[in-house]
Amino acid sequence: MRQKVYPDAKSALEGIVSDGMMVMAGGFGLCGIAENLIAAIRDLGPKNLTVVSNNCGVDDFGLGILLANGQIKKMISSYVGENKLFEKLYLAGDLELEFNPQGTLAERIRAGGAGIAGFYTKTGYGTIIAEGKPTREFNGQHYVLETGLVADLSIIKAWKADKEGNLVYRKTARNFNPMMATAGKITVVEVEELVEIGELDPENIHTPGIYVDRIVVEVGAEKRIEKVTTRKREEVK
């Protein structure tokens, strides 16, 4: 019998985190991040991590807490503009940074999880992103060769899981999580709600359980909003 459910984030990650590993962390900004699993990585303390994530949190939240704790050696991201600590560490030479165009990053992860070693894309042709990479012409258009990415560990966030690890995401909290689920040698998911097998509609599973090794139920998540933007009721037409 498969036993994927762990009592908490720390026990789910104990023994599978190590210095120098590559970790994929789901989320877009602070939306759809695995808060408990990030905190457990901080507590377990592995160092020199390479972290693949679209962004790097903010100073005191999200992946920012691993930066603050000196655990990240390198980030592979598309946009890191919301983090002052990141800037300070980077400019001091204490942090390596590899920028990937967001679509290239997403596709590298998708490809890695699907066993595809590389793919050609138009994105970045003629820019510094293409420097040192093979290019090729197809039907008169120029393309850049990009490689698939596989991580030692993926920490992802879903809305619901059943005990088999079938996952359902909620709204835009889905983002990079489904691809990262497929591209981690070990994938650990943090979910808001765990249900019995049979309770999720098989027609509406976003990530099949085969990709999920360990499941923890999220406790005390803050779900911070990065930019609260609202309209006043009287503005309604």
Place this chain on the structure above:
Amino acid sequence: MAWTREEMAARAAQQIRDGFYVNLGIGIPTLVANALPPGMTVSFQSENGMLGIGPFPYEGEEDPDLINAGKQTVTEVPDTSYFSSSDSFAMIRGGHMDLSILGSMQVSEEGDIANWMVPGKMVKGMGGAMDLVAGAKEVIVLMEHVEKSGAPKLVTRCSLPLTGTHVTDFVITDLAVFEFTKRGGTLVLKELAPGVTLDEVKAKTEAKFEVGLS
């Protein structure tokens, strides 16, 4: 009088056709959504994984799981769909988006765009901009005509690192509207903002352009 930001957005909105799927960049382009002529069916895409974006939520109804690519809280519309980042960029890179409207620091006379990096300053990253300019069927740059320093932003060659080459179809500034005859083709001045003269545009533009005012 040069166009205001709102007027620039309204001018860009005139380029949108009924039925279009559109991605709006951060900054002035976000104002385009409020400037659409009534009666058009247009879907806005957000590259973090949403097609069909509604207005900002009412106070107290913000959902942390529902944000746009600028990380602002937004709402659904009746035909909204959600998807992963790879599906989102398949839409963008696969040529399914009718239009991308984005800001830029420089545009060259061959339609190269530079909008993500100033050497020597902290680089925040390109996000989805390189994918959008490479993949959208039509690309409109919406930007001030000159830098705060007065330096032209429509240049012979971009001095800043590029986002994409030969990718621009239209440039709308506070002074004028330009169109490229084709991707990588000739830049043509199509329209002047009210009260703006051809001499003023010529003086503030480094890029070579033809005059095709109607």
